[in-house]
Amino acid sequence: MHADNFVLQQYLDRIGFSRSAFAGPAKADLASVAGIMRCQLFSVPFENLDVQAGKVISLVPEEIVDKIVGRHRGGYCYEVNGLFAMALQALGIDYQFVAARPMFYPVKRPKTHMAIVLTLDGEHYLCDLGFGSYGIRAPMRLGALDVEVAQDGDTFMLSKTSERDYLLKALVEGEWGNQYGFDLSPQEWIDFVPANYLNSTHPDAIFVQKLVIVLHRAEGRSIFVGDTLKTVSGAGVEKRVVAPEERAAMLSEVFGLKA
Numbered sequence: 568m569h570a571d572n573f574v575l576q577q578y579l580d581r582i583g584f585s586r587s588a589f590a591g592p593a594k595a596d597l598a599s600v601a602g603i604m605r606c607q608l609f610s611v612p613f614e615n616l617d618v619q620a621g622k623v624i625s626l627v628p629e630e631i632v633d634k635i636v637g638r639h640r641g642g643y644c645y646e647v648n649g650l651f652a653m654a655l656q657a658l659g660i661d662y663q664f665v666a667a668r669p670m671f672y673p674v675k676r677p678k679t680h681m682a683i684v685l686t687l688d689g690e691h692y693l694c695d696l697g698f699g700s701y702g703i704r705a706p707m708r709l710g711a712l713d714v715e716v717a718q719d720g721d722t723f724m725l726s727k728t729s730e731r732d733y734l735l736k737a738l739v740e741g742e743w744g745n746q747y748g749f750d751l752s753p754q755e756w757i758d759f760v761p762a763n764y765l766n767s768t769h770p771d772a773i774f775v776q777k778l779v780i781v782l783h784r785a786e787g788r789s790i791f792v793g794d795t796l797k798t799v800s801g802a803g804v805e806k807r808v809v810a811p812e813e814r815a816a817m818l819s820e821v822f823g824l825k826a
Contacts, residue, residue, distance in 0.1 A: 568652035568756060570628035573636075575657040578650070581636045582606040595658045597687050601705050603654055604694055611650075612641030612822045613699050613781040615774040623767040626760060628653070639823065641782075643774060644681045644697030645763050649756070651696050652683060661686045662694075664754040666762075670734070670745040679762040680747055681754075684709065691751075693725065693735070699781045700790055701737040701746055709733065719785060720801065782822050789821050796821065 579585060579593060584606045593599045617624055624646065625631070631649050634640045641647065648664075655662045662685035666678040682695040685706070692706035704718040707725055715738075716723045722738040728748065735746045766772045773779065780791040787799035791809070796817060798805045809817050818824040 568628065568649055568656055570632045570653055572629050572632050573653045573657065575654060578632075578636055578654055578657075579603070579606075581639070582610045593654075593658060595660050595687070597692070597706065599658070600655070600660065600685065600687070600692075600694070604651065604696060604706065605704060607647070607651060607696055608702070608704060608783040609785070610823075611635055611647055611696075612824060613643060613647065613697055613702075613779070614641040614822070614824065615643055615779050616640070616824065618643075618767050618774045619778050624763055626756065626763055628756075641780070641822070641824065642697075643766070644695075645759050647697040648681050648683055648695065651694065655683070655685060663751070664756065664759070665749045665751065666754050666758065667735075667747040667749040669747050677762070677765075678749075679766055681759050681762075682747070682749060684751060693733075698746065699779065700788060701739065701744070702781075702783070703735070704783060707735075720787060720799075780818070780822055780824070791817070791822070 584593065584603060587602065587606050593603060626645055628649065631646050635642055635646065635650055652662060662683050665682050665684050667680040667682050668678045669676050669680050682693060685692050685694055691709040693709060694706050695703055703723055707716060707723065709725065713724065713726050724736045726734045726736065728734050731750045732748055733750065734748045736743045737746050766774050769775060777793045778791065782789050786801050790797040794808055796807055796809050
């Protein structure tokens with residue numbers, strides 16, 4: 568994944584890596600990858616403002632860099648994972664895109680989600696910065712199956728449903744919920760163009776139907792769907808309806824975004 572305008576240090580500055588607990592030179596190792604993933608999740612919102620404005624999301628790599636790094640916006644899975652992939656490439660880390668099937672819907676859906684599997688020291692790890700509320704917060708080793716993995720206040724598990732198929736589950740309100748399934752068939756960037764168009768334009772796509780914004784924090788996450796802001800923290804869950812005239816201020820204060 569390459570963009571002519573991607574500069575690793577500018578990206579690291581954008582996500583606050585140098586100001587974090589991981590401060591230091593980014594390297595091609597698991598600690599750096601985990602730190603970069605965490606910093607991006609805490610600074611770049613998952614958001615679909617452009618879809619709500621009637622735009623088809625651009626998958627031109629240079630335009631993704633300009634949007635997120637240059638204009639301090641967020642994006643949905645193709646954009647935020649695409650940007651993360653640029654950082655992996657700049658660090659010399661081997662990775663592949665995978666197509667994932669979201670599995671929390673009541674009916675079977677196509678493989679419209681993009682995730683990343685990278686390889687370090689002979690081990691494969693799932694990385695994902697664009698799955699919204701119950702997205703993982705750190706690399707998950709594909710070899711660690713049926714093991715509960717705590718990440719801040721969330722708990723995840725990877726399982727296999729067949730010899731080739733993986734399933735990511737999350738503990739949701741005390742019960743395991745399927746999040747998405749995937750296999751290791753390598754996908755190219757262009758393979759996600761049809762799914763991106765569907766998610767940007769189809770009336771049944773949630774991103775077309777509603778404004779969806781998620782920003783992760785160490786203590787939880789802030790989630791805005793439709794007109795309701797939900798704040799998840801160690802103290803519990805708070806919800807409030809945001810009036811139309813309050814939305815611009817909320818987007819700026821909570822998510823660092825301009826409507």
